[in-house]
Amino acid sequence: MSLDKATVAKIAHLARIKVPDEELESLAGELSQILTFVEQLNxxxxxxxxxxxxxxxxxxxxxxxxxxxxxYADQVLSNGPETAEGFYVVPKVVE
Amino acid sequence: MTALTHLTMAGALDGLAKKEFTAVELAEAHVRAVEAVRPFNIFITETPEAALSMAKASDERRAKGEAGPMDGLPIAVKDLFCTKGVATTAGSRILDGFKPEYESTVTSRLWRDGAVMLGKVNLDEFAMGSATITAHQGETVSPWSPGAPGAWEKRVVAGGSSGGSAAVIAARAALGATGTDTGGSIRQPAGYTGTVGIKPTYGRCSRWGIVAYASSLDQAGPMTRTVEDAAIMLRSMCGFDPKDSTSVDMPVPDFRAALTGDIRGLRVGIPKEYRVEGLSAEIAALWEQGIAWLKEAGAEPVEISLPHTKYALAAYYIIAPAEASSNLARYDGVRYGLRVEGGNLKEMYENTRGAGFGKEVQRRILIGTYVLSAGYYDAYYNKARQVRTRIKWDFDEAFKSCDVILTPTAPSTPFAIGEKMDDPVQMYLNDVFTVPINLAGLPAMSIPAGLGADGLPLGLQLIGRPFDEETLLRVGQVVEKAADFTAVPPFMA
Structure with a gap:
């Protein structure tokens, strides 16, 4: 099984990992190698x-x-990168 | 008298009981040792204040006659266990700044029994690796590396992912350490450093509060310098925990009592499929030697077959990444650790995870995401789970004709940092003898058995029936005695 750049970009998006364009090619090679290796299960x-x-x-x-x-909301929130008034704060999601 | 840092746990407990030294003296000696091993990059976080205050409390308990089974014993904790108020990183930048508000079940049991915390030790990022070279905090160098610290002739790996745990014990900077084992991460580093490591049966030790990698395979266990010490530490670590849905509700035996030395009549399975291509001649010879040792002690070697052994790695490299991709979804820059801002929420997630996870972790998340994605789920993930069932059946069948199984721990002696790093599949082959055991959920341990021609340690692995750690330990101690492994690393604290 061989993955192309577009497929890797799609998986990376699904996994919510930003992969720079210039790394897609080598990553596609590495992932294809692993998928080829696991094909023996067939x-x-x-x-x-x-x-x-x-x-x-x-x-x-x-x-x-x-x-x-x-x-103990304070403890739950204590590691949040940004919190306010008992909530986690994230970038705005409503358009 | 032996230096305090060179004692076994059993020896230290004895000395403490006889008032030959105090827990504070024992802790102080180890705190100095922790400082001495800094060139090896073993610790991610040192906790000397905690060590001394826990030791002081231990001395007070002992004076009142309330000493626990591990009271006063200084240990290191793999930085995968959440420790309350002490940074827990999993070796990842994405957990930068994370200080848990809670304590993992396993570590809280160790503290309950009186153990003393020296600090948190290095690992492969999120426990994904076989060399302890992928952490954000850098690679750990084995104390077995030839040459002076910092000016090594060769920087040898300590194995992984519990490489910091293995290195700290080998370097005599802790009497024991916690490890976790998903595909060999306790046994392979134990084998590479001349130490003892046990992966208990799946369900023995609670996974609660341990940073998850692959939940159906992860299991915590002790790493020590002797089999007896492993028995002591294992007893404190395991036991039922309602907070872990796969924790098994059964009594914890006194593992130390199982060390009778009597293995007469025991049938030791020798799996023919483990004579793999690429097995080094010295390891094959050591394996033969191990069989001879057990035979001399009255056990009976029997050839067994585990026909699906060769497929274990492939199944593992689908199942583990699949579970990892799901487990690691929680690191999103919202609730803990690193956040890298972006134009919107999705970009923030992507930027955070792109910057926070290292290359190997990203690789495994991507593989996991792929094999779980629509259209591939059956072909990859379900197929791998079916093969996993067949691997389990192989062991069920084999244990009809034997009581314990003997194999090498790893196919070669430890490699140098920088070797085997280009090709992920080549790196994965390190785990060929250990991975099947996790897939089958069985207990297994590595015992130091000899040195290779390069002067580096070699281990033998014993595999037991589910929840039969007692037989494992009993046979393990027979191997330990026969091997009489007295070699020590070039550097000791």
Whole structure:
């Protein structure tokens, strides 16, 4: 599998990572190398094999849906690059 | 008397109990050692004040007869564990300035049991790597590098991603360290530095408060200089935690009690598929030696087959990046860490993540995004998860005819910083013996077993049945005794 520059640019956009145009070419090469490497999986017969969802032989636990924690907004916000009045501040998103 | 920094954990506990020295003296010796290893770039954050105040509190507890199972033992913490009020970076610029408001479950258990924190140690960025060379804070040099510190003849890698943890123990600047292992990140650096590292069964140690890489594979574990120390530290680290949905609710055994030395009649599986192309002759010979050691101790080697071994790396390099792309979506410049402004919200996200993540992390996020994207999900991600099931089945089948499995830890001795860096796939091959174990969720450990012709350490890996860390440790100690690994690195603090 070989990825072209346009595809890499599209993935980078989906992943919200800014990749400078001049790096797209080499990145496409590296990613293609990895995708070529993983192609060998097609040799494995996986007919009727369930895709693994949990490696531990246990079901996910259930818990009561109740509030057990919280009430410290200041701590939650303490690492925010920009905060105001109990909120995170981001660039304007409404047009 | 042995220098305080050269003691084992078991030896230090003994000395503390007999009042031969205090926890404060032990901590002071280690704080000096931490300063002495600065040329190796092992620590991202040193916490000498915390170390001394925790040691003082430890001495007070001991005086009152309330000492815990690890009371007074100075350890280092991989900078992937959130530590309250102490910078936690995951080796990434994107977590610049982040000081968690909470403590990870594993570290809080260690402090509960009396351990003393020396600081946070280096890793590959977000634990993605095999050499501890990709962190924003620079690469860690192994204390095994020949030559004087700073003027090395060759700068050897400490392995990764828990390379700082491995290096700090090998350099005698901590008695133990926490590691995490997603595809070999505890065992490979342990093997590369002549130390002991255990990746417990998936679900043994809580993942809560550990910066996530690939959640279905990540598992924390201890790194120490002896098997007995690993047993001591593992007991403190594991146990059920309701805050981690995959934490397993079962009792924690006294792992140290399992070290009976008696492995008579135990069947040791030798997987034929691990005789891979490119396995160095000295590692093949060491493996044979390991089989002979266990046979002499009364165990019975049996050949086993793990037919899908060769596909493990490929499955891993789909599953791990897929999970990483999802886990790392949270770093967006809004709630913590770095923010690089842009004209609008989307640009801010892109600028922040473009500047904050290093190259290897970006590569894995992009691969993960691609294999999860519409049209490719079945071909890549689901296929990889099916292959993962077959790998697990291989182990289930193998454990019908054996009790533990012996393999080399890594296919070669540690390489020099700068080697193997151009080709990502070549770098990934380091993990060929360790990755299948994470895919199957099994416990495994690396034990130092010898030196290569280049004078650098080689490790043997033991793989156990789920939740049978006790057998693993018991056999591990037999290997340790037979190998009698007394070699030390050229530099020790």
């Amino acid at each position: 040799e494995v017969d996986t007919k009727d094999v369930p895709p693994m969802t949990s490696v531990a032989a246990q079901k996910l636990r259930r818990r009561k849906d109740e509030v057990t924690d919280g009430g």
